[in-house]
Structure formats: C-alpha cells, structure tokens
Amino acid sequence: MVSAPESPAESLFDKLWNSHLVQAQTDATPAIIYIDLHLVHEVTSPQGFDLLREKGIAVRRPQRTLATLDHSTPTLPAGDDGQRPYITAQARRQVQTLRDNCHEFGIELHDWDSPSRGIVHVMGPELGATQPGMTIVCGDSHTSTHGAFGALAFGIGTTEVGHVLAKQCLLQNKPKSMRVNVEGKLAEDVTAKDLALNIINYLGMNGGTGFVIEYAGEAVRGLDMESRMTLCNLTIEAGARAGMIAPDHKTIDYLRGRAKVPQGDAFDQAAEDWLQLASDPEAVFDSEITLDAADMRPTITYGTDPGMSVAIGEPVPLATNATQEKALQYMGFEGGQAMSERKVDVVFVGSCTNGRISDLRAATEVLRGRRVADHVRMLVVPGSENIRKQAESEGLHETILAAGAEWRLPGCSMCIAMNGDLVPPGKTAVSTSNRNFEGRQGKGSRTLLASPETAAASAVMGHVAGVADLETAQEVA
C-alpha cells in the first residue's frame, strides 16, 4: 500500500501566503499575491488614484476597498460657521481629494457623517472588514495591527496603493518568518503596550527587518483582542512589516455579529475555517525566540527609537554608543538619572496603538477622582466614532473632562502631529502612540512611549510615573 505523500507542515504565515498566490515567485520575478482588503486614507492615496486616471482604468474591486479620513483631520469640532478647523487649506484639499476619488471610483468612504469613521486600523476591525485568513494592505506602516486576527497585513507605499487599486494584487518576495513566543503570564499591571515595548527592546528597532512575526505562547493567548491589536500594531517598530496571532475563540467572539462578517450559519462555517489557520505543530520558522512574561514590568521609552526603554522606576541607562548618546542629548536626559525627575508637559492618550475603548477605560480609571497636574496638557482622542460614542455612553468623557483633560474627536491626532495637535519644541510628552522619533510629535518634541495607565498616572503626578507611584503618593498624603 502506498501512503499519501505528507504535506509539509505550514505556519500561519505560510498558509496565508500560499492561499493568496496568484503567481509564484521565480528566480527573476517576484510573486504576485492577491489582496483581500485594501484600506485607504487621505495621505498616501491621491497619487495612487492618479495612476488609474493616467491609465484610464477603474478600481478593480471597489467592494474590497474601504476608505476613511484620519491623518489630516482636526480633532476639534466645526466652528459656528460650520467649517472644520483644518490646519491648512492644503489639508482640507487633501481630504476633499479623497472624497472626490472615492466618489469617482465607487469606494465606500467613512466621511465626517459616518457613524463608523475612525483611524483606519481601528475602523477595519470594528466593522468586521478585518477577518482571519485575509491579506490586508494600506499605505500605512501600522497596517500590521490587523494581524491580530490571523491576517497577513502590512504597510505599502503609494505606488503599490495604485497597483492594488488597479489590479487587487501586489508584487512581493516572500519575507522570512520569525516566531516570538512569550511564555508564562503577564503580571496584572503589565499591559500589551509594555509587552510590545519589551519585545522591541529585545529585538532592537531593526531586529525584525526582513521578517514576518508570529506571536505565540501563553502570554499572547491570554491577551484580549484589543491588546492583541496593540501588540501587532507595534511590530513595525521592530522593523518587521507584519505581525500575526493565530485566530482562536476570542477572535471569533470579537467578530461575531459585526457589520461586514458573514451572518448566521455562514459565520459559523467561516469560524470553523478560521480556526484551521493556526501554525501546524511541526511548522518551521527561519528564526524563533522565547521570552518570559514574568520578566516584564510596566515600561516606558527614554530615547528616540521605540527599542530604547526601561521598566518604570529604573533610571535612564548610560549611553554605550554614539546613537544612544545622541538620543539622550536630544531627550535632555543624563545616563543614570531617575526617569521620575522628568517633568511632563503633555500627555496623549489615543492612536491606532492605544486608542480603543479598553485603553480609554484604563486611562479614565486612573483619572477617576484625581486631577491632571496644573502644568500638564492632556489630550484624550478616541480611535473612532464608535469608540467615542461608547466612551460617552459610559460617561468616560465626564471623568476625563473633570480631571482637566481634553476630550477630542477621533483621528490620528498627536501621534503623527500633522493636523495641528502637537507637542511644542523641547517639551516632554508621555504618549500612548507608537513612535518616539525626533520631532515625531512636532519639531523638537520629546516623546516617551507608554501604556494608557502610565500616561494617565504621569499626567496626574506631573512627572514620569507609573500607576504604583500614584498609589504610593496617595498613601503618603
């Protein structure tokens, strides 16, 4: 009797890659992969649409394309004249250009009047447009967020935005694979943001370059979906274009009933397929690392790349090379200095990293019954209209406002600081966003990345602090 040839073990990434191959890679040419969902926003799409006009072609699959306004949009409401306070006429035109393009090419746009408008990586999952097993791209590096659902999701450039609009396909060489296992349980006060900052610190900001990362292990399985999105979102900060987590019952529960998922029996059938996507036990990775969740503490960055971080309470590390020296100089830190000495000027809670409802609840819980220090400006920006409504129905905005913080309209806001929400030169921000590069939050801004809990605690204390410091301070008082 001849036994059937065994099919080789596949990872989650292999399964996603192979099932989307339109044309295989050769020695001379890249693979062509099919894209299931193309997310579009105003900043990186205009020249992509121009390609279509130049060539006189339509968007190939408008129903696989979903657009929103998020980057250039003001977070303050329209004035008495009904005009939204765009930072420049050019920003207003950019938004109008997306509106015109979506109208011309028949694309669903979540404009100001949509109850679902939000940051592109917040809105996709909320609508159930993001689904396991999909390939998802967007002209935005934090597209890795959607990998939390067991999708292959990554950022592309504007030329490629044009390619996907026109052909629903991308030219790609298959990246290498890495599995990051996080064993054990995270302590109660350690969030997904802290976990991600620890992983980036371990890999370095370029340790993932050339790889797609799968996150696995007990600590990862233990994360809820919003935390998984935070973790996958930050994958690009280690240099890897995509991060992913195998779908499980949490994935299914999150998606059931959302607007764009199959409904009824069709959903159960889809869910069954989604659960088959997990990496085979014998799957092989080009690289594999294992970290211990028990080693991780609430964490904050001190430098100018997301890999430069320490546990809250630890001093600023001593610089050991020119890059670290330059970073400390830019940040105005001395090696060995206590982080808590740093006065905080601005606190930002929001972004595609930490702008979801659980993030706002966590920050609000810290603010409850407390006040933001007088010298601190705190901005809380929900990731989407749905989150804004949910937060307001829970009364979170009242607590936020009562504490002396600002409650804004959804958008990318101070994370990328291109809409006028920015950190002044030389000022220090504790921010729940994703990049602490020089000038990222405004020319000369100094950014410390942390969780919503740490950000809120720092806002109250007026200097770099964790939630535990807040409790200690209260006992002393």
Place this chain on the structure above:
Amino acid sequence: MRAFTKLTGQVLVLEQENIDTDQIIPARFLTATDFDGIGEHLFADWRLDASDEPVPGHRLNQSGARQSPILVGGHNFGCGSSREHAPHALLGFGFRVVISSQIADIFRSNSQNVGLLPVVLEADQHASLLQMDGEEITVDLEDCEVTVRASDGTEQRWPFSIDPFARHCLLRGLDRFDFLEQAEDAIAAYEEHR
C-alpha cells in the same frame, strides 16, 4: 521611472544610525496631493531652523550637497513610516542612490518603485564609506558593484546583491505595474477559482 545603469559622483555622508522617514520628510509636509517640490522639504528639521532658514554648516546645506547623487546613511536607513514621500524627497533633492549596511523593508521597496537605487553593503565596506564624505565613487547596477578609490590610488570593487526584478526594472526604467498588467489572465483565473 528614470532608468539607472551606472553613475559616478560625490558621496554625501549622514552617519547617524536609524535615520527614519520622519526625519527624511516630517509629517507636516504630507498634506500635498502630489510629490512636486517635495525635495525642498528633505530633512527639513535638520537643515532648517525655527524660521525656516538654513542651519549654517549642516552637511546638507554645504555647497555641492545638491550635486552629490550618492547618499551614504548610517545603519538601518529608512525605518519607520511607509510614506513614499521619503524616496521622492531624496530624489527631488538630487540623490539617485542610497547606500547603507541595512535598509528598512518598506523604504527599500518604495525606493525601487520610484527609481531611487537602494544599495546594501557589508558592514566593513559601509564603515569605510562613512569616512569618504565628499569623495567620488561609482555605483554600477549592471555589474552590481560599487567602486571606490583608496588613498593610494588603488581601486576597490565591492559587489552588492539586489532583488533581480528590481534590478531589471531600474536598469530599463520599467514601471513594475507593467508586470502586473501582463499577469491579467492569472489574476482573473485566481479570482474565478479561489
């Protein structure tokens, strides 16, 4: 896309590691709907002071900077955001080649798509180049080779590898989109049978 075959020109060195795309083109310049004139904002926060005047002595403000077609950047060049504005700004300023010992994934593919040649060299070769600010070197995409002249006049040739399809398109100035167009039958078949 403009073809790239072989180029001899001056090197401009920015030795800092991890030069991210927010440095290359700060976000406030991303609201335009075309890439025209974006080279004027290249490294704006490094080159220009608070009143948008050139920072005296900055390498990018020195005479000859805009006539230097080869940028040698520190390790891990182009990390961060996916903005294609970054390679467009470099091209607009006058660069045709970026050399480093590591180049970030999205920046590399964006560069290849818009006609900026990304070259990754070995660490020791890269370290030598970092010391060659203002000197003339040759970058040959036909032979995949960087040629430098040592102080004693001898030539050193350093081979580099590049994705063969990217090389093919850059050498001929081909738009990668044409390859997708030629695959129409395969795409249609995939859509029908998936």
